[in-house]
Amino acid sequence: MGYRCLAELQASLAIAVCVVCFHVFVAVRGMEPHFYDQSCPSAEPTISSMVQNYYNNDASIAPNLIRLLLHDCFVRGCDASILLKSTSGVHVERDVPPNLSLAKSFDLIDQMKDRLEEICPQVVSCADIIAIASRDAVHLAGGQYFELLLGRHDGMVSRASEAMSMLPDLHDSLPRALQAFQAKGFTTEEFLTLLGAHSIGTTQCSFVEGRLFNYEGTGRADPRMRAELVEELKSECGQRSGKRVALDQGTPSKLDNSYYKQVMQGRGVLQVDQQLYLNTSGTNSGEELMEHLVERYARHDFYFQTFFQHSFKKLGLLDVLTHAGEIRTKCYKTNS
Numbered sequence: 001m002g003y004r005c006l007a008e009l010q011a012s013l014a015i016a017v018c019v020v021c022f023h024v025f026v027a028v029r030g031m032e033p034h035f036y037d038q039s040c041p042s043a044e045p046t047i048s049s050m051v052q053n054y055y056n057n058d059a060s061i062a063p064n065l066i067r068l069l070l071h072d073c074f075v076r077g078c079d080a081s082i083l084l085k086s087t088s089g090v091h092v093e094r095d096v097p098p099n100l101s102l103a104k105s106f107d108l109i110d111q112m113k114d115r116l117e118e119i120c121p122q123v124v125s126c127a128d129i130i131a132i133a134s135r136d137a138v139h140l141a142g143g144q145y146f147e148l149l150l151g152r153h154d155g156m157v158s159r160a161s162e163a164m165s166m167l168p169d170l171h172d173s174l175p176r177a178l179q180a181f182q183a184k185g186f187t188t189e190e191f192l193t194l195l196g197a198h199s200i201g202t203t204q205c206s207f208v209e210g211r212l213f214n215y216e217g218t219g220r221a222d223p224r225m226r227a228e229l230v231e232e233l234k235s236e237c238g239q240r241s242g243k244r245v246a247l248d249q250g251t252p253s254k255l256d257n258s259y260y261k262q263v264m265q266g267r268g269v270l271q272v273d274q275q276l277y278l279n280t281s282g283t284n285s286g287e288e289l290m291e292h293l294v295e296r297y298a299r300h301d302f303y304f305q306t307f308f309q310h311s312f313k314k315l316g317l318l319d320v321l322t323h324a325g326e327i328r329t330k331c332y333k334t335n336s
């Protein structure tokens, strides 16, 4: 067995062990998988069927819900603060530009909440609805199904300024983006795995135009983007603003390892995606690790899927409230 195979086997075992450890050891006080079994047994089936119905008409809800979880959990933890509307004229999280494209998820979660309030009033938190709906979105898009810890409470505060400083920024370099995830307790592997969510969904053309027409003021395309892709995206985006293009040009609606294959071919759409694999054979150990992982995921969908569900579950447990906070009756406003 060659060194590379051995290294791969070791890495795979590490992932397997790590995932097992996670299942065994993660316990968050006040949270459990069957949290609503007594108080609202139809909570999960109701949410799941509403996600499924929406998805049947519009599959773009899946990436939208997945991004909703990230953008909620990254600011004040997974407390549904992203859903609160401004009452006093002060800007809230949902008003900031990176969250504007999440409007359809905001509406869907509000509808789910209304339905659940009819069945079991003041029992199911908006934060748990987001967690369940985004887990279902992962599964509908082709990812593994997994059980969730439930019992989150909803937060009482939402501030636009916090969202602007904490949410991933398109212009961040890879080290800076990685640092932001590390500051939230994610490892390099988990960060790279979560970015695999870009295996579904779309981006506004305006977020890639810099790479197509005037990369870093050169007046030319980003040399790291494959020339064919530059032409494809230029023609897809055209002159009209407001168009969107797939983040994964291989299998755009399937959550799978195609994203990593594309990135290896210089077909990463966003700058942050392409930076994972610059094909420089890694000039430092961090880059080397990332490039190894990209190659491994590109070869083995199962490893990607397994570690994705682990990382996504971890994302959904970020700074959860289980004692403070409340169970809102409307997701867009606090009770008082």
Ligand code: HEM
Binding pocket: 060, 063, 064, 066, 067, 070, 101, 168, 169, 170, 171, 172, 177, 178, 194, 195, 197, 198, 200, 201, 202, 203, 204, 207, 270, 272
């Ligand atoms: C650190 C780096 C990241 C940056 C800079 C970034 C940036 C972006 C941008 C600019 C878009 C397009 C948004 C739009 O046009 O509406 C996008 C879409 C998306 N992002 Fe990320 N992202 C990052 C990390 C992540 C992570 C960790 C996840 C996983 C949870 C994720 C999930 C998604 C999804 C699913 C979409 C598609 C949304 C849709 O189609 O509605 N992103 N991201």
